[in-house]
Amino acid sequence: MAAQNGSTMRLPHPPTVATWATAGGKRESTSPFAQGFDLLYDDNRLERKTWEQAEAFLLEQTARRCLEKGSITPEQVNLALAGDLQAQCTASGYAMRQLQIPFAGLYGACSTMAESLALGACLSSTGLAEQILVMTASHFCAAERQFRMPLNYGGMRTPTSQWTATAAGCVLLRSEGQGVRIPSVSFGRVQDLQVKDITNMGAAMAPAAADTLLRYFQAMGVSANEFDAIFTGDLGQVGSELLEQLMAQAGMPLHNHQDCGCLLYGSDPQVGAGGSGCGCSAAVLGTHILPELESGRYRRVLFVATGALMSQATFLQKESIPGIAHLVELTAPEK
Amino acid sequence: MAAQNGSTMRLPHPPTVATWATAGGKRESTSPFAQGFDLLYDDNRLERKTWEQAEAFLLEQTARRCLEKGSITPEQVNLALAGDLQAQCTASGYAMRQLQIPFAGLYGACSTMAESLALGACLSSTGLAEQILVMTASHFCAAERQFRMPLNYGGMRTPTSQWTATAAGCVLLRSEGQGVRIPSVSFGRVQDLQVKDITNMGAAMAPAAADTLLRYFQAMGVSANEFDAIFTGDLGQVGSELLEQLMAQAGMPLHNHQDCGCLLYGSDPQVGAGGSGCGCSAAVLGTHILPELESGRYRRVLFVATGALMSQATFLQKESIPGIAHLVELTAPEK
Numbered sequence: 196m197a198a199q200n201g202s203t204m205r206l207p208h209p210p211t212v213a214t215w216a217t218a219g220g221k222r223e224s225t226s227p228f229a230q231g232f233d234l235l236y237d238d239n240r241l242e243r244k245t246w247e248q249a250e251a252f253l254l255e256q257t258a259r260r261c262l263e264k265g266s267i268t269p270e271q272v273n274l275a276l277a278g279d280l281q282a283q284c285t286a287s288g289y290a291m292r293q294l295q296i297p298f299a300g301l302y303g304a305c306s307t308m309a310e311s312l313a314l315g316a317c318l319s320s321t322g323l324a325e326q327i328l329v330m331t332a333s334h335f336c337a338a339e340r341q342f343r344m345p346l347n348y349g350g351m352r353t354p355t356s357q358w359t360a361t362a363a364g365c366v367l368l369r370s371e372g373q374g375v376r377i378p379s380v381s382f383g384r385v386q387d388l389q390v391k392d393i394t395n396m397g398a399a400m401a402p403a404a405a406d407t408l409l410r411y412f413q414a415m416g417v418s419a420n421e422f423d424a425i426f427t428g429d430l431g432q433v434g435s436e437l438l439e440q441l442m443a444q445a446g447m448p449l450h451n452h453q454d455c456g457c458l459l460y461g462s463d464p465q466v467g468a469g470g471s472g473c474g475c476s477a478a479v480l481g482t483h484i485l486p487e488l489e490s491g492r493y494r495r496v497l498f499v500a501t502g503a504l505m506s507q508a509t510f511l512q513k514e515s516i517p518g519i520a521h522l523v524e525l526t527a528p529e530k
Numbered sequence: 531m532a533a534q535n536g537s538t539m540r541l542p543h544p545p546t547v548a549t550w551a552t553a554g555g556k557r558e559s560t561s562p563f564a565q566g567f568d569l570l571y572d573d574n575r576l577e578r579k580t581w582e583q584a585e586a587f588l589l590e591q592t593a594r595r596c597l598e599k600g601s602i603t604p605e606q607v608n609l610a611l612a613g614d615l616q617a618q619c620t621a622s623g624y625a626m627r628q629l630q631i632p633f634a635g636l637y638g639a640c641s642t643m644a645e646s647l648a649l650g651a652c653l654s655s656t657g658l659a660e661q662i663l664v665m666t667a668s669h670f671c672a673a674e675r676q677f678r679m680p681l682n683y684g685g686m687r688t689p690t691s692q693w694t695a696t697a698a699g700c701v702l703l704r705s706e707g708q709g710v711r712i713p714s715v716s717f718g719r720v721q722d723l724q725v726k727d728i729t730n731m732g733a734a735m736a737p738a739a740a741d742t743l744l745r746y747f748q749a750m751g752v753s754a755n756e757f758d759a760i761f762t763g764d765l766g767q768v769g770s771e772l773l774e775q776l777m778a779q780a781g782m783p784l785h786n787h788q789d790c791g792c793l794l795y796g797s798d799p800q801v802g803a804g805g806s807g808c809g810c811s812a813a814v815l816g817t818h819i820l821p822e823l824e825s826g827r828y829r830r831v832l833f834v835a836t837g838a839l840m841s842q843a844t845f846l847q848k849e850s851i852p853g854i855a856h857l858v859e860l861t862a863p864e865k
Contacts, residue, residue: 202608202632204658245847273537274717281841282617282676284637285849288720288839292852297537297717299645299856300637300839302619310634314649321656323539341617341843382609382632385623504623504635506616508676512580514620517627521634 203381203414210319211374212525213326213367216261217481218253219474220335220361227461231482233260239336239361247281250334250361251289254279257363258294258330265326265367272296272367273324276311278303279332279473280359281341282506286332296328304502305400305429306383307331308364308477309521312498313380316523319368320377326370332363333472342393342507355395357431357456357471364477366485374528375488379415381522383407385504389515393505396516397434397456397468400501403518404430405441407499411522412447419449423493426484427520428476428500429456431469455479455500476500488527498523538716538749545654546709547860548661548702551596552816553588554809555670555696562796566817568595574671574696582616585669585696586624589614592698593629593665600661600702607631607702608659611646613638614667614808615694616676617841621667631663639837640735640764641718642666643699643812644856647833648715651858654703655712661705667698668807677842678728690730692766692791692806699812701820709863710823714750716857718742720839724850728840731851732769732791732803735836738853739765740776742834746857747782754784758828761819762855763811763835764791766804790814790835811835823862833858 218234219226229235234256241249254277262269275294278301279286291298303310311329318324336346338359344350368377386406390399404427412418419425419442430438435454442449455476456469480498487493501520510516553569554561564570569591576584589612597604610629613636614621626633638645646664653659671681673694679685703712721741725734739762747753754760754777765773770789777784790811791804815833822828836855845851 204608206658247843247847248849273539278635278637280618282843283615283639283839283841285839285841285844287637288852288854289844289849292720292722292839295719297719298854299649299717300613300854302613302622302635302637304618314634314653317656317658318649318652321652321658323541323652323656382634384630384632385627387627504618504620506618506620508582508617509620509624512582514583514624517623519623519633519635 203411204317205379206316206320208320209376209378210316210368210370211372211376212485213369213372213374214261214264215366215481215485216257216264217478218257218363219478223362226459228482231486246334246336250286250332250337254286254290254332254363255293257365258328261365261367269294269296272326272328275328276301276315277330278307280338304504305471305473306500306502306519306521307473308480309498309500309523312523313382313521315368316377316380319370322370327368328365330365331473331477333359333474335359335361338472352467353394354467355433356467357396357469358466359472360459360470360475360478362474362478364481375485376526377523378526379524381407381411383520385517385519387515387517391515393510395433396471396503397431398437399503399516400518401430401434401437403520404438404499404501407520407522409445419447422451422495422497425449425452425497427454429471430454430501431456433468488525491527494527496525498525538746539652540714541651541655543655544711544713545651545703545705546707546711547820548704548707548709549596549599550701550816550820551592551599552813553592553698554813558697561794563817566821581669581671585621585667585672589621589625589665589667589698590628592700593663596700596702604629604631607661607663610663611636611650612665613642615673639839640806640808641835641837641854641856642808643815644833644835644858647858648717648856650703651712651715654705657705662703663700665700666808666812668694668809670694670696673807687802688729689802690768691802692731692804693801694807695794695805695810695813697809697813699816710820711861712858713861714859716742716746718855720852720854722850722852726850728845730768731806731838732766733772734838734851735853736765736769736772736776738855739773739834739836742855742857744780754782757786757830757832760784760787760832762789764806765789765836766791768803823860826862829862831860833860
């Protein structure tokens with residue numbers, strides 16, 4: 196895993212997180228971070244006809260709440276970067292149809308919150324866009340049908356499997372102003388250690404998180420313990436253990452590592468190895484990481500969201516599961 | 531269709547197209563632009579096991595040829611932006627697994643070549659990344675299975691249907707140097723006039739092309755006839771006529787409009803209303819538009835790739851088809 200400085204970008208004018216919003220569904224209402232959500236829905240259908248429409252609506256409502264909190268209208272946003280897990284990213288497409296903001300679609304699987312933050316921060320830092328929305332969503336029922344089996348099949352879950360969050364997160368980035376800052380970002384490379392078990396995504400993604408962290412530390416000349424916390428999302432319990440092993444083997448042990456997938460549902464026994472889905476790390480970012488940075492309890496953290504880049508077709512074709520991890524450095528507001 | 535200046539970005543240091551490469555399959559070998567392809571494959575399977583793997587391989591080979599033409603190695607590229615039509619963009623994910631370049635995944639359906647060029651140009655123009663690869667691919671057989679029916683069903687094609695190109699394009703952008711330049715870009719908004727016919731994508735996408743063009747002209751204070759040509763991709767014959775009607779109605783008739791979908795296969799009677807797929811506009815860009823700009827025959831053109839943001843699931847759920855169009859201004863090298 197050689198370092199490649201080019202993929203780590205120090206932003207000359209670190210953009211600020213002006214505000215953000217998060218939304219969750221029924222299970223998210225029992226999260227240890229439940230109080231941090233802006234919107235919580237008892238009914239995961241959100242009064243829509245399909246799970247897919249429910250996800251699009253969840254994302255749209257989260258974006259609208261973020262705009263409200265930022266006291267701006269959709270017309271004042273230069274660009275929205277959004278992605279989700281549905282085939283052809285339709286949750287984002289249909290949400291953006293309602294919002295009418297210029298829109299560039301992303302696909303980073305569960306790494307989308309970090310990918311959109313990283314790309315948005317680059318565009319924002321250079322003044323090309325004054326106000327950018329970055330966002331993502333996932334929906335448990337839409338994702339089960341998309342990647343595994345329709346819920347009606349009542350398939351058994353393995354202990355290594357993770358629970359796709361019904362959640363969305365949206366962040367408003369500004370090139371100027373007060374707030375949490377993004378001084379640097381790093382885009383990941385696809386890593387594939389030939390894991391083929393689609394009920395063990397954490398194992399497939401852990402090598403990507405290790406690769407991105409090691410390249411970032413080398414490019415920036417820093418070590419893990421210079422950060423108050425390093426958040427991955429969403430390796431779950433299995434993937435987190437593998438990441439910690441890989442980092443220790445590389446001589447860079449992580450003593451301050453937490454995983455969004457392990458955090459979101461606390462010790463809920465139904466979720467298997469933890470949470471997952473684009474919305475999981477987005478929700479932990481919005482309900483825990485950003486508030487703790489704003490209050491100054493954290494001064495400097497890394498947010499490293501991971502994604503598994505497979506589909507149902509590639510699984511049926513017996514392909515292995517490639518993983519990717521994008522990294523965003525977040526620092527507390529200057530006093 | 532009100533103008534919104536925020537989505538049009540004038541790039542302070544227009545990046546250059548250092549080089550590019552294109553690849554095509556069997557039908558593309560009979561294109562009027564066949565001689566412009568860097569790679570042509572007689573067998574659309576490319577000696578892979580599946581159509582999906584063939585598409586990933588096509589994209590990978592196109593990127594490798596582009597790197598060769600630019601005399602650089604993958605390690606010298608700061609970032610690759612790539613997307614395709616497969617669910618979860620797996621063609622791009624598996625291609626990037628082989629290339630090991632830091633990678634941000636995009637989804638813009640058939641607008642991906644313009645989306646990746648526009649985002650890449652923004653990042654490149656600001657010096658954050660010196661060398662960026664932007665690329666996309668599509669594959670007829672993978673796309674038919676993905677969006678409509680497996681080929682084995684032998685479904686009849688309607689006259690309005692378009693032929694997904696088996697093609698890939700890759701462009702190397704540099705923040706410095708000689709070459710075709712990108713002085714401005716514009717990101718589109720999702721437009722949806724309630725077209726529900728998945729065999730008539732041109733009609734679904736035409737309103738998005740009109741919206742982006744009108745907003746761009748207003749933001750830049752220019753009119754259509756200041757450009758040597760305005761290329762859309764891929765509206766096909768049906769969508770092109772609708773776009774020209776919409777533009778005439780808006781008081782901005784297009785007398786210099788050409789469509790990549792109408793151009794790629796010439797008058798081939800088998801292709802219906804024209805070509806489509808991410809690879810179609812990417813192939814016309816690489817085999818026709820960029821060469822004509824480099825030779826100086828064109829001085830200033832617009833490249834406006836359009837995408838239909840639906841999936842098989844949203845079609846079966848009877849959703850309408852949202853469209854999007856992203857715009858890139860291209861100018862001839864300075865003498």
